Amino acid sequence: MNLPSSNGPQIHPRPPRFLKFRSSHLFILTTICAAAFTDGFIYAIFVPVLPFSLQDRYHVAPGSIQKWTSGLLGIFGAVVLIGSPIVGLVSDGGKSRKSAYTFGLACLVGGVSALAITNQLWMLVVSRILQGISAAVVFTVGLAIVADTVEPRDIGYYMGYVLSSMSCGVLMGPFFGSIAFNFAGHFAVVGLMGSIALVDILLRFFMIETSEAKEYESSNDATERTRLLSSCSQPLPIASTKWKMSSLLANPRVATAIYGVFVHVVIIASFDAVLPIFLGEVLGWTSFKVALCFLAIAVPNTLLGPVAGILSDTCGPMWPAFLGCILTAIPMILLQLIHDNTKEQIWLLYALLVAIGTAASLIISPLAADLFFVMDTLVSNGDTAAYAQSYGLFTSAMAGGTLVGPVLGGYLKETFGWTTMTWGLGIFVASGAIPVYFYTGRTRMRDATEGQLA
Numbered sequence: 001m002n003l004p005s006s007n008g009p010q011i012h013p014r015p016p017r018f019l020k021f022r023s024s025h026l027f028i029l030t031t032i033c034a035a036a037f038t039d040g041f042i043y044a045i046f047v048p049v050l051p052f053s054l055q056d057r058y059h060v061a062p063g064s065i066q067k068w069t070s071g072l073l074g075i076f077g078a079v080v081l082i083g084s085p086i087v088g089l090v091s092d093g094g095k096s097r098k099s100a101y102t103f104g105l106a107c108l109v110g111g112v113s114a115l116a117i118t119n120q121l122w123m124l125v126v127s128r129i130l131q132g133i134s135a136a137v138v139f140t141v142g143l144a145i146v147a148d149t150v151e152p153r154d155i156g157y158y159m160g161y162v163l164s165s166m167s168c169g170v171l172m173g174p175f176f177g178s179i180a181f182n183f184a185g186h187f188a189v190v191g192l193m194g195s196i197a198l199v200d201i202l203l204r205f206f207m208i209e210t211s212e213a214k215e216y217e218s219s220n221d222a223t224e225r226t227r228l229l230s231s232c233s234q235p236l237p238i239a240s241t242k243w244k245m246s247s248l249l250a251n252p253r254v255a256t257a258i259y260g261v262f263v264h265v266v267i268i269a270s271f272d273a274v275l276p277i278f279l280g281e282v283l284g285w286t287s288f289k290v291a292l293c294f295l296a297i298a299v300p301n302t303l304l305g306p307v308a309g310i311l312s313d314t315c316g317p318m319w320p321a322f323l324g325c326i327l328t329a330i331p332m333i334l335l336q337l338i339h340d341n342t343k344e345q346i347w348l349l350y351a352l353l354v355a356i357g358t359a360a361s362l363i364i365s366p367l368a369a370d371l372f373f374v375m376d377t378l379v380s381n382g383d384t385a386a387y388a389q390s391y392g393l394f395t396s397a398m399a400g401g402t403l404v405g406p407v408l409g410g411y412l413k414e415t416f417g418w419t420t421m422t423w424g425l426g427i428f429v430a431s432g433a434i435p436v437y438f439y440t441g442r443t444r445m446r447d448a449t450e451g452q453l454a
Contacts, residue, residue, distance in 0.1 A: 016208065023208040028149050029158060031207040032142040033165035038200040039135040040169025042112070042193050043076060043402075045177035047272045048290040049189060051280065057186050058121045068121075070273040070410030072128050077269070077403025079132025080139075084395040087140045101145075104137030105201055112197055116190045132399075139166075139395040149210050163368065167302040174298075178291035248393060256439040257371035258397040260321055263432035264363040265401025267328060267356070270409030270425055271297065278418060283341040296353035297360075304361040309369060317366035318440040324362025325433035331355035333426035336419040363432070368394070370441050
């Protein structure tokens with residue numbers, strides 16, 4: 001019997017089955033993309049049905065539905081915002097990212113289960129907290145695993161797949177959630193969430209990280225094996241990772257990218273809290289019709305992401321992101337024209353939402369590419385510490401938008417009305433154009449050389 005050594009890492013006598021496939025780049029990236037899709041799907045599936053579920057299942061008074069809708073969506077963002085840097089610190093300081101990923105799985109299961117076992121409102125809050133923890137783990141650790149797996153020069157390219165998977169989940173969640181809710185009620189939505197989560201769980205358990213796969217290489221040379229294991233499992237100094245995060249935040253180009261991502265998510269997330277209630281109150285729409293409006297935003301925002309990436313590669317990330325901020329503000333402000341349930345107003349609503357989704361797609365992809373290009377340049381100069389902390393900043397920016405968007409949109413609508421809300425959000429997204437113009441890189445990605453921070 002082979003026992004683990006007390007003086008060194010454990011040597012596994014036999015590699016797991018299908019080791020080559022389970023640790024391949026394709027399978028790892030597929031697993032991370034599936035995890036991003038799952039968390040986006042589970043977050044968004046309740047967006048169009050939450051106001052109806054709060055009233056029918058959780059017995060919330062009609063006058064308090066807006067408050068609870070904004071609060072529950074904001075709780076999710078707050079947990080991700082706080083949890084992402086912590087998860088990144090733990091992930092970078094440990095021997096493997098697998099333990100953090102497994103913890104995320106447990107939170108995912110707990111979040112879905114909490115929706116099924118009771119109709120108590122406090123359990124709904126617990127569910128959103130657990131889902132937020134799971135999302136923090138998925139995005140922070142998942143992006144770090146991708147960085148561990150692929151070459152630094154390919155990071156931005158593969159991150160695009162992860163972000164698109166998340167957007168696809170956000171896109172499909174409200175549509176299928178509203179269908180399930182309309183035809184079979186609350187438990188059909190929970191069952192759909194559980195089915196998607198089950199596939200995600202199976203993929204995550206089947207995946208083997210690249211660092212873990214190295215433990216089974218050079219099986220005939222125990223000395224080489226021990227050296228590889230020691231180098232793969234040595235934790236990073238905590239002081240070094242703290243210094244890395246502060247230095248990244250002090251970089252105006254990085255800070256601009258984070259602010260731009262934050263602005264983008266705030267605008268998209270604000271609709272989660274205000275659009276279902278506004279359409280229900282003013283137009284008398286059901287959750288299914290509300291879901292169609294979310295499709296009008298999400299479809300162009302998801303499909304045109306690669307187009308924005310091409311524009312970024314062609315003319316640099318600054319101009320697409322700058323125009324995205326300006327062009328998103330215009331239809332956002334014009335939404336104040338919607339006030340009646342007529343055919344003309346409905347078509348105008350759809351047109352404006354499509355315009356918002358199209359223009360907003362120009363923001364996040366170029367800024368994400370610019371942010372990862374800065375990181376790649378640091379890595380090419382030998383600065384490889386704190387990968388997960390870097391992606392924790394990116395995740396925190398998205399989470400901050402998820403937190404602020406519903407709360408800000410709900411507050412402006414409830415306190416000052418629909419018209420003031422459209423003006424406020426329009427001005428806010430336009431503000432992103434100012435730092436983008438002055439700090440975002442203008443060099444074409446395909447022409448950028450290692451060590452250049454244009």
